Amino acid sequence: MVQVCGLDVEPIIGLEIHVQLATRTKMFCGCPLEFGARPNSRVCPVCLGLPGALPVINRQAVELGVQAALALNCSIAELTKWDRKSYYYPDLPKNYQISQYDLPLAFDGLFEFPIDDRIARIRILRAHLEEDAGKNVHDLPGCSGIDLNRAGTPLLEIVTQPDLRSADEAREFAVQLQRLVHYLGVSHADMQKGHLRFEPNINVRIHRDGQVFVTPIVEVKNLNSFRSLHGAIAYEIPRQVEEWLATGVTAATGNKRNRGWDDTREVTVPQREKEEAHDYRYFPDPDLVPLTVQAAWVAELRERQPELPLCRTERFISEYSLPPRDAHALVEDRATADLLDHAAEAGGDKVVLGKHFLSLWARFANERGTTIAGLRISPGRLAELANLVATGRINATAAAQVAEAMLANHDAPTVLAEELGLMQSRDTDRIAAWVTEALAANAAAVQDALANPKKARAARGFLTGQVMKLSGGRADPKIVGELIDRALAERAGA
Amino acid sequence: MSTPDTAATIAAEVAAGRRRAEEVCRAALGRIAARNGELKAFLELTAEHALERAVAIDRDVVAGRPVGPLAGVPVAVKDNLCTTFGHTTCGSRILAGYVSPYSATAVERLEAAGAVIVGKTNLDEFAMGSSTENSGYFPTRNPWDPERVPGGSSGGSAAAVAAGFVPAALGSDTGGSIRQPAALCGVVGLKPTYGRVSRYGLVAYGSSLDQVGPLAGTVTDAALLLAVLSGRDPRDSTSVDQAVPDYRGALRDAPLAAVAHGLRIGVPAEYFGAGLDAETEGAVRSALRVFEQLGATLVDVTLPRTPQAIAAYYLVATAEASGNLARYDGVHYGYRTPHPADIEDLYSATRAEGFGPEVKRRIMLGTFALSAGYYDRYYNKALRVRRLIQEDFTAAFDHCDVVAGPTSPTPAFRLGERTADPLQMYLADVYTISANLAGIPAISLPCGFTRAGLPIGLQLQGPLFGETLLLQAARLYERATDWHTRRAG
Ligand SMILES: [Zn+2]
Numbered sequence: 001m002v003q004v005c006g007l008d009v010e011p012i013i014g015l016e017i018h019v020q021l022a023t024r025t026k027m028f029c030g031c032p033l034e035f036g037a038r039p040n041s042r043v044c045p046v047c048l049g050l051p052g053a054l055p056v057i058n059r060q061a062v063e064l065g066v067q068a069a070l071a072l073n074c075s076i077a078e079l080t081k082w083d084r085k086s087y088y089y090p091d092l093p094k095n096y097q098i099s100q101y102d103l104p105l106a107f108d109g110l111f112e113f114p115i116d117d118r119i120a121r122i123r124i125l126r127a128h129l130e131e132d133a134g135k136n137v138h139d140l141p142g143c144s145g146i147d148l149n150r151a152g153t154p155l156l157e158i159v160t161q162p163d164l165r166s167a168d169e170a171r172e173f174a175v176q177l178q179r180l181v182h183y184l185g186v187s188h189a190d191m192q193k194g195h196l197r198f199e200p201n202i203n204v205r206i207h208r209d210g211q212v213f214v215t216p217i218v219e220v221k222n223l224n225s226f227r228s229l230h231g232a233i234a235y236e237i238p239r240q241v242e243e244w245l246a247t248g249v250t251a252a253t254g255n256k257r258n259r260g261w262d263d264t265r266e267v268t269v270p271q272r273e274k275e276e277a278h279d280y281r282y283f284p285d286p287d288l289v290p291l292t293v294q295a296a297w298v299a300e301l302r303e304r305q306p307e308l309p310l311c312r313t314e315r316f317i318s319e320y321s322l323p324p325r326d327a328h329a330l331v332e333d334r335a336t337a338d339l340l341d342h343a344a345e346a347g348g349d350k351v352v353l354g355k356h357f358l359s360l361w362a363r364f365a366n367e368r369g370t371t372i373a374g375l376r377i378s379p380g381r382l383a384e385l386a387n388l389v390a391t392g393r394i395n396a397t398a399a400a401q402v403a404e405a406m407l408a409n410h411d412a413p414t415v416l417a418e419e420l421g422l423m424q425s426r427d428t429d430r431i432a433a434w435v436t437e438a439l440a441a442n443a444a445a446v447q448d449a450l451a452n453p454k455k456a457r458a459a460r461g462f463l464t465g466q467v468m469k470l471s472g473g474r475a476d477p478k479i480v481g482e483l484i485d486r487a488l489a490e491r492a493g494a
Numbered sequence: 495m496s497t498p499d500t501a502a503t504i505a506a507e508v509a510a511g512r513r514r515a516e517e518v519c520r521a522a523l524g525r526i527a528a529r530n531g532e533l534k535a536f537l538e539l540t541a542e543h544a545l546e547r548a549v550a551i552d553r554d555v556v557a558g559r560p561v562g563p564l565a566g567v568p569v570a571v572k573d574n575l576c577t578t579f580g581h582t583t584c585g586s587r588i589l590a591g592y593v594s595p596y597s598a599t600a601v602e603r604l605e606a607a608g609a610v611i612v613g614k615t616n617l618d619e620f621a622m623g624s625s626t627e628n629s630g631y632f633p634t635r636n637p638w639d640p641e642r643v644p645g646g647s648s649g650g651s652a653a654a655v656a657a658g659f660v661p662a663a664l665g666s667d668t669g670g671s672i673r674q675p676a677a678l679c680g681v682v683g684l685k686p687t688y689g690r691v692s693r694y695g696l697v698a699y700g701s702s703l704d705q706v707g708p709l710a711g712t713v714t715d716a717a718l719l720l721a722v723l724s725g726r727d728p729r730d731s732t733s734v735d736q737a738v739p740d741y742r743g744a745l746r747d748a749p750l751a752a753v754a755h756g757l758r759i760g761v762p763a764e765y766f767g768a769g770l771d772a773e774t775e776g777a778v779r780s781a782l783r784v785f786e787q788l789g790a791t792l793v794d795v796t797l798p799r800t801p802q803a804i805a806a807y808y809l810v811a812t813a814e815a816s817g818n819l820a821r822y823d824g825v826h827y828g829y830r831t832p833h834p835a836d837i838e839d840l841y842s843a844t845r846a847e848g849f850g851p852e853v854k855r856r857i858m859l860g861t862f863a864l865s866a867g868y869y870d871r872y873y874n875k876a877l878r879v880r881r882l883i884q885e886d887f888t889a890a891f892d893h894c895d896v897v898a899g900p901t902s903p904t905p906a907f908r909l910g911e912r913t914a915d916p917l918q919m920y921l922a923d924v925y926t927i928s929a930n931l932a933g934i935p936a937i938s939l940p941c942g943f944t945r946a947g948l949p950i951g952l953q954l955q956g957p958l959f960g961e962t963l964l965l966q967a968a969r970l971y972e973r974a975t976d977w978h979t980r981r982a983g
Contacts (some may be wrong), residue, residue, distance in 0.1 A: 095820035
């Protein structure tokens, strides 16, 4: 509940999201999906809607659709079919769109995500497959053109129940959904290329004098950024209250309106519409046979379903002792997150691996303009390096040097550390000699360590430092500590 | 003027090097040149392409390379099948000048088998009609009587075969469009099981009913073409992955003798009721007696939903057509109105000027049937009737092997006789529509002539994928009679 014009107002928001699927080819033909190709160069008789051409279902699109729907906890239809949605528009070559009407691919889902210290639970009404239209091109001299490269691109349309209650919540839903479909590889989810498009349905419940008034639903068309989605909803809520105060009009059959978003003025604007309500005259597409979705196949996809980003982030925080922000960023890149898990499975120390992924590997990846996974180092090698550090055989500075060497050649970290002379020395005779040398050269510190309780700790640390210096950093600090303690004890006893 | 040999004879002789495909092609073009001006069976001749193909086949024969089962056979193709050569207009002004960038699967298969396609034949615009008078260009005339229609919508293909221009042609059948013109022109016409032949490249009218099929002078030639056309096509999801039997081999003496005795011919009372021309009924009943003499048994069957078939057909077909024909809007290809005021005007003026009256009538009927509030009352109800018709046939085929009856209630009518009354025209398909609704195969073959010398067609319908037995029954009858040896003109 929010306060608008002194009234208690409850926004009711549902979302329709079009997700462009990351298939190799279009929904019903073999044309490649390619952004930015020369206009009308990625077309064929089928996606041009030429006389006599027939559509054939792209199995990969169905598979990606099912994967997304499973991640949204949807039920998958056993039988799904294709329908024609009729309307005339120049970028729609057949003047009907092949979509799914009464038997969508998936339905009855639930998407949960954290927001403001709580978990939002948004029900998914349905998810269905359809083909995209082309694009009208208006920047030609003296005429309009049509680019049909996009025509026939597979889309998954996800429709939520009107469970969202604020612009912030709707935006977070969209952000989390984008993250999810990208993570699953279902979509490239590139906002710049319009891979996700949002159409919020917005109205408000106004509470006044114990009565509830519901404003007409407004659908804002074709929003392709999180910012415009948030802006359109944030603008609509007070606008609808003001309009209701001025006109008193409440929701009724047939008074749902479409509005557009003006990105520069940051306002929604009425869209020019024909007087009569749209009748899309849906009917089953006789060119496509209904699709029986095999339960075994769905089970197999469910089995293959990866751990979803939100769960994985939580696990990374606890398992690898990562700060939440870093865990979140790491999980964004699924290949890198997988690599971390694989390195841990290979026996690598988890805490050290976590540190390495955040610091040294991240730095090398950045320098080379790639991701950690893109550095192409095997999980086994990553684990080996982490364990050299964890068991104290090399120190952190040495680890960075070994890591750099690992990028240049394929030798194992242990071999590299030895070659570079970075392996901590465990030769107690040599270390003992360094200890003797250091104690002899620093009598005052020895004295402090033995007899001055205020300075004993610092003096001992200083002596350790001196031994490390003499060893060139190669002495195992643990052994150094033990030998210094033993030498001091001998002197105390003498 | 020479009558052409059968496709089977030509293919055998060309393959054996006894005749040159080029010579066969030139002879066909000669016959066409002599009489097509009068009959107007073709919208366009593709002589240059045909001769090129024929010469290529001759080269293959000389070089000893294998040639297909239709080597050198001149074939005519209905102009609603896409071809990369010539134009593809569907008999419509809205596709005047349209050149397809690809060929229909049926056309590709014919050419791969060695057929030489000599031209594109006339049809009722977008295959909507039963007389070829709805062509956006000109009507075709019946070779047996040029004052009469050849039937439709594959009237051009039927006339081309009947006139002896070519031994065989391709047609399409949505509600009888192969069989009814075959009957009216005295040739054989076969509508295969839905899904038997790919629809890819067949310009859609009623997609769930449309099927490509052959028209030919003999049953054997029809079988020869069907064998080439049949089979799964990955580009058509509704084509069926089912083995293609040896249709032609099934017509040899031994397998024929095996089926003649005990063949059960179903005779539905519903096909012999009011509206059936007396001479037609007489010829069909005589044909049934011939079957009896051949050892077949006549069985009374009932197809009680036959009277509802026309109504169901005109809802299903037109609903699908309203979607299929939406793409002809002047935006992307085909005819465009010269001076549109805006995009709405571009759409409506292009379609008003480009489509003929029958196409507009069916688009409006189909649009209405799918409209909000009417969908259940019309379209859904038609689908229910369709299922009942399918059940009728399933029940009938429990008692018989094929269902026999007239193909058309009347022989060829005069040009202009029915154009003013669409409902009268729709009745021409009363016996043929059910097979499309049920998806079953059906064949029409000559079974006599009226006193005025007009051909009469016998229709045989079989169960799904029952083409073999259908062809065998047809061939048994053909072998026992000589109707098919008569030639028009
Ligand atoms: Zn394409």
